[in-house]
Amino acid sequence: MGFLQTNLPYLLAGISTGGQYALIAIGYTMVYGILRLINFAHGDVFMCAALMVIYSASYMPLYISLPLAIVATGVLGFAIERVAYKPLRTAPRMSAMISAIGMSYLIQNLALYVTGGLTKYYPPVPFISDSIEIFGAMTKRVTIITPFVTLVLIVVLVNIIKYTKIGIAMRAVSRDFETAQLMGVKINSVISATFVIGSLLAAIGSTLFFSNYTGVTPTVGGMPGLKAFVAAVFGGIGSIPGAVIGAFIIGICENIIKGLGWTTFSDAFTFVLLIVVLMFMPTGLFGEKATDKV
Amino acid sequence: MKKLIAVLTVLLIASALVFAGGNGESSGSGKKVVKIGVYEPASGDNGAGGKQETLGIQYANAITPTVTINGTEYEVQLVIVDNESSNDKAVTAASELVSKGVSLVLGSYGSGVSIAAADTFASAEVPAIGVTCTNPQVTLGNDWYYRICFLDPFQGTVLANYAKDTFGAKKAYALAKLGDDYSVGLCNYFIKAFEALGGQVIYETFPEGTSDFAAYVTNAKNGGCDVFYSPVSIEAAALIIEQANTQGLPMPILAGDTWDSNVVLAAAKGTNVSISVTTFFVEGSTDKQITDFVDGFKGYLASNATALTNNGGNDEIAAVTAMGFDAYYVALEALKKAGSTKGADIQKILPGVTYKGVSGDIAFDKNGDAVRNVAYVKKVDNATGKWQFVSVQSVK
Structure with a gap:
């Protein structure tokens, strides 16, 4: 019992951060699967979702502002794609990547302007922000809820991709961009849908993340975004189950390392993992085998 | 041709920026300007703290x-720049001040940025007066x-x-931010003094950009510590307090x-977390100079929405804020x-400058540091969300 009481908090924190990374990682991996583009602005979309909740919550009750902010984040993802990536569809891949980096800084600086540089605090969400006790370990209810929410959303997402028309179109596009276009798949709407879904998941992830760690600054999306990206690469970029498993592994390992007393190296671990994966398993756990040209 | 025009435009804008700060001796109103x-x-x-210091x-x-x-x-005339709390952006901000021709500089909040900019000010021969940068390296050499x-x-100490x-602590948990001169420095001095008093310390650091402090709070609990000492930035402070509250941290934070x-x-406010801090100034004195400052400043806040x-x-x-004022x-x-x-003229006479401010008497020693030997200890009143004066503490 004593052992459980001592170590359970690390495990709980690990599973919940893992779930949050997973929701962000899906956005990276889906966009990569379809466009072969790393959407560096994704972490900032995650931050924007939180800011929208904070600002809207001061005007309206939370049960309206939360869904509203989630929808608005979807719109933001759509807008980012239309503004920054669509005009570059025929340009070399590197151009779109630079555009993504530019977009990321643009969003961060806009947020800096809006917030005035001060940390904003996420409003406590009733029920999920409450403290609870499990086997003697104190934590917030959101810690327990996160993995379940993540799993439910992933099951829904996988079903969308498997059975709906848009899902079939997505798979077709990710398999072969040009052929899918020739077959009459509306490329632009498929890509938009991908961005919208990724952003919605990031928005839900942001609600879960910031209910637990309440401070929101313009650069707060950076670290979780990077780690989610590492998770996506670890799991095999382009693969949804891979991204989710990668995210949970990273979240849990990170917290165990902190618990062992090596707090200084908790971030270093994540990035060493990235290097090791790229060296020995370039396609990750579940990635497609590299058959295509360089 | 197009390229030539583009290059010329860029040069023009750049030169405008360079010369804009040129002469600052006289203003439009005819009065001389310093x-x-x-x-x-x-x-x-450190944005929130810096803003409060600027307000003073x-x-x-x-x-x-x-x-x-x-x-x-x-x-x-005040020339205000933002050093973004970041050691690598600090030098740019400092150069901006120099190029705008300031006579002397006040600031900064946060020792790291002050250390980073010290050489810029020194080589431009602009004296700087640190307001609340407490790391020894700021003035050293x-x-x-x-x-x-x-x-x-x-x-x-x-x-x-x-x-x-006060707490009869035997074991302390010290938490600093990796690579942050201020918190790492403070932790080291604390550890030295605390161990000299016969205590034990668990020392840990967290990397930049951390928002998950759950594991650190758990480490302190599991380590059987009596106090949680974390002189970190305010941004991290809020997250640590939140996490301490969630996990019901059974020890006071210092x-x-x-x-x-x-x-x-x-x-x-509204939590059960006990927090004590050392500081430079305490409200509630009956000294006329201090009450004037307190009342005046509150009036200033009430009349100015941005300041508020x-x-x-x-x-x-x-x-x-009081320190900025002084x-x-x-x-x-x-x-x-x-x-x-x-x-250069100001730097020559600075060592002999003395002033009686709202935070006490101010004089400089041979390093350029203030001669001060007491600190005030304040505690958060969790019910009202206000500071409570505890004691004046000096070193034994």
Whole structure:
């Protein structure tokens, strides 16, 4: 019992951060699967979702502002794609990547302007922000809820991709961009849908993340975004189950390392993992085998 | 041709920027102008604190907008830059001040950025007066940097004594931010003093960009510590308090002057987390100079919506605001005594400048550090969300 009481908090924190990374990682991996583009602005979309909740919550009750902010984040993802990536569809891949980096800084600086540089605090969400006790370990209810929410959303997402028309179109596009276009798949709407879904998941992830760690600054999306990206690469970029498993592994390992007393190296671990994966398993756990040209 | 035009345009804009800061000796109103640089963070980790410190300077400037140097009345113009709490952006901000021709510089909040900019000021021969940068390295070996606050070896020792005397602590948990001169320095001095008093310390650091403090709080609990010492930035402070509250941290939190902030008050209000800090200034004195400052500043906040927002939305006075207020008057004293607006002249007479401010008497020692030997200890009243004065602590 004593052992459980001592170590359970690390495990709980690990599973919940893992779930949050997973929701962000899906956005990276889906966009990569379809466009072969790393959407560096994704972490900032995650931050924007939180800011929208904070600002809207001061005007309206939370049960309206939360869904509203989630929808608005979807719109933001759509807008980012239309503004920054669509005009570059025929340009070399590197151009779109630079555009993504530019977009990321643009969003961060806009947020800096809006917030005035001060940390904003996420409003406590009733029920999920409450403290609870499990086997003697104190934590917030959101810690327990996160993995379940993540799993439910992933099951829904996988079903969308498997059975709906848009899902079939997505798979077709990710398999072969040009052929899918020739077959009459509306490329632009498929890509938009991908961005919208990724952003919605990031928005839900942001609600879960910031209910637990309440401070929101313009650069707060950076670290979780990077780690989610590492998770996506670890799991095999382009693969949804891979991204989710990668995210949970990273979240849990990170917290165990902190618990062992090596707090200084908790971030270093994540990035060493990235290097090791790229060296020995370039396609990750579940990635497609590299058959295509360089 | 197009390229040529583009290049010319860029050159034109660049030259406009370069020459814009050129001569600052006279303003449109015909009055002579002396420029004082305000080198403070307005964004990043220390944005909230920097803004409060700037407020003190702005308020002092609002009530004393002129200074008489050698019989001529000068208008004091504040040149405010944002060093973004970041050591690598700090130098750019410092160069901006230099190029705008400031006579001397006040700031910064946060030692790291002050250390980073020290050489820029020294090589441009612009003297700087640190307001609340408490790390010894700020003034060490630099004749151009002075400061009006106490130092970390002193503060760390005071906190160690306080932990031992008030809480009877035998084991402490110390948490610093990796690569942050301020918190790492304070932790080291605390550890040294606390171990000399016979205590034990668990020391850990967290990397930049951390928002998950759950594991650190758990480590402190599992380590069987009696106090949680974390003199980190306010941004991290709020998250640590939140996490301490969630996990029901059974020990008091101790911190340095940074935590004397409305952000900390707001985070701790309505929780059961006990927080004590050492600081430079305490409200509630009956001294006329202090009550004038307190009342005047509250009136200033009430009449100025932007100032109120920068103060965190209420009219609690942070110690850094009082320090900023004092720093401005020390600067005016220096200008008067030097009888010149030239940096080199001011630097010559700075060691002899003294001033009685709202935070106490200010004088410099041979390093350019303030001569101070007491710190105030304050505690958060969790029910009202206000500071409670605890004691005046000195080193034994």
